[in-house]
Structure formats: structure tokens, C-alpha cells
Amino acid sequence: MLAEERLARIVEMVARQGTATVTELAAALDISESTIRRDLDKLDQAHRLVKVHGGATTLESAHLTRDLTLEERHGLHAEEKRAICAFAATLVGPDDLVYLDAGSTVEELINHLTERGARYVTDSVSHAMKLAARGFHVTVLGGELKSATESLVGPDTIAALSRYHFTIGFWGVNGITPENGLTSPESNEALIKQLTMEHTARRYVLTDATKFDNTSLVRFGAFDSATIVTCGDVPEKYKAFDNVVEVAL
Structure with a gap:
């Protein structure tokens, strides 16, 4: 079996099951566990799956328990993100003070924004640079930089955002259920999400359909605390x- 074929079969097996152990993969492919471990290292580095103790899991599954880096997230559900963000961009008006959460879906939204009369505020350093490069009026909240998501967190961020009353805001999410609400894997970032939502009049969560029926570690809002704009295979x-708005691809 060629190496690339073997890697593809590993990715397919992990995707089908959600997770797979080194022992399972070695038995299914009839190769040594040491070879599987080396393959998992390569696939993890290529952001095709996430290597965990004893095996591997999908990027989506890993996203429930830790923040993926922006690089890891960029290729996930790209078509759905474009459709969601093309719609969301139409919601911004010239007099809006807009809050933009960190994350890859909201980053995609920046590509679709056209309203230059609005003012934009974000806790994401990379979002701010992208907005500035496109000529938008942007303010960055201060705080401690979190490298995985390139977002700002901590008491300085909380103090800065307390001055604002946003007219509209957009957030990403890791898990959504009616019972457990809107959830994220990290407590400091979840707190910033919660507080910015409390300071925003019109709230929109932008998410592909895979986040439904999943719960991450920290709740930052009730299910009905925002309009959820989604796309993909939305559960019936x-x-x-x-408060669920489904957009077409």
C-alpha cells in the first residue's frame, strides 16, 4: 500500500468513527503500531486530524474540548462559512457599532463586509489587522493575547469592553443545544463572549450545522440569547x- 493511500484510509476511518485508537488502525491496515504513530504525527501536522493519547480524533471532535488554531480551522466547512457570512454581512448598517468575536467563521465574515460607515470593535488581533487592511474603522480591545485563537482575554479586556454598547455583534461557537445553550472550550474566552453578548442589542451566532447537538466545556449564553445563522445538514x-436562520449554499 502506498503511503498516501494509507494516510487517506486513516483519515477516512477516523472521520467515520469520530475517534480511532492506534491498535484499531494498525489492525485495520495490517501494519505496525509504530508506523501508525508516525502517520498520525504527519496527519496532525497537516491538520487532517488531531492526534490524542493512544490514537486520533477528528478536528470537529477536538474542537469541543480545546480551541483549534486558526490554521487548523480554516479548511473546515469552508463553503458553509462563506454562505453564512455572505448573509450576515447584509445585516450591518451604516450607523452600527459592530462587535466581532474571534474565530475562523467571523474572520470569513470580514471578507464579505461592505459597510464602511459602520465602526467595528474586536478582541481578535488578526481580525483587526484584516479590517484595517480593507480600510474599515476598527478598534481593538486590550488584554492578554491568547495564541491559539489570536484573541484578547483577561481583566483588561473586560474593563475595555465595559464602555461599549454595541448595536450588533457576531460570535462563533463550539457547541449548541437547547438544554446547555451556547458553549466554548475555554473559560476566559467564554467570559468575553458572554459579556460582549450582554453589551449587544442584536446578537448573531454564526455556525455550520455540525455544532448542533454538541456541548463544549463552558456555557456563554442561553440557546435563545442570539439568532443562530447556520448552513449545512441542520437537524430537523x-x-x-x-431564532435559527438557515441559509442555502
Whole structure:
């Protein structure tokens, strides 16, 4: 078996099961566990899966328990993100003070924004640079830089955002259920999400359909605390909720 074929089969098996152990993969492919471990290192470095103790898991599964880096997230559900963000960009008006959360989906939103009369505020250093490069009026909240998401957290961020009353805001999310609400894997970032939502009049969570029926580690809002703009294979039960807006690809 060629190396690339073997790597593809590993990715396919992990994707199908959600997780797979080194022992399972070695048995299925009839190769040594040491070879599987080397392959998992390569696939993890290429952001095709996430290597964990004793095996591997999908990027989506890993995203529930830790923040993926922006590089890891960029290729996930790209078409859905573009459709969601093309719609979301139309919601911004010339008089809006807009809050933009950190993360790859909200980063995609920046590509679709056209309203230059609005003012934009973000806790993401990379978002701010992208907005400035496109000529938008942007303010960056201060705070401690979190390298994985390139976002700012901590008491300085909280103090800075307390001055604002945003007219509209956009957030990413790691898990959504009616019972557990909107969830994220990291407590400091979840707190910033919660507080900025409390300071925003019109709240929109931008997410592909894979986040439904999943719960991450820290709740930052009730299920009905924001309009959820989504795309993809949305579970039927969510289509009945008034605050769920499904956009077409």
C-alpha cells in the first residue's frame, strides 16, 4: 500500500468513527503500531486530524474540548462559512457599532463586509489587522493575547469592553443545544463572549450545522440569547426554532 493511500484510509476511518485508537488502525491496515504513530504525527501536522493519547480524533471532535488554531480551522466547512457570512454581512448598517468575536467563521465574515460607515470593535488581533487592511474603522480591545485563537482575554479586556454598547455583534461557537445553550472550550474566552453578548442589542451566532447537538466545556449564553445563522445538514428539530436562520449554499 502506498503511503498516501494509507494516510487517506486513516483519515477516512477516523472521520467515520469520530475517534480511532492506534491498535484499531494498525489492525485495520495490517501494519505496525509504530508506523501508525508516525502517520498520525504527519496527519496532525497537516491538520487532517488531531492526534490524542493512544490514537486520533477528528478536528470537529477536538474542537469541543480545546480551541483549534486558526490554521487548523480554516479548511473546515469552508463553503458553509462563506454562505453564512455572505448573509450576515447584509445585516450591518451604516450607523452600527459592530462587535466581532474571534474565530475562523467571523474572520470569513470580514471578507464579505461592505459597510464602511459602520465602526467595528474586536478582541481578535488578526481580525483587526484584516479590517484595517480593507480600510474599515476598527478598534481593538486590550488584554492578554491568547495564541491559539489570536484573541484578547483577561481583566483588561473586560474593563475595555465595559464602555461599549454595541448595536450588533457576531460570535462563533463550539457547541449548541437547547438544554446547555451556547458553549466554548475555554473559560476566559467564554467570559468575553458572554459579556460582549450582554453589551449587544442584536446578537448573531454564526455556525455550520455540525455544532448542533454538541456541548463544549463552558456555557456563554442561553440557546435563545442570539439568532443562530447556520448552513449545512441542520437537524430537523432545530429548524422549528424561531431564532435559527438557515441559509442555502
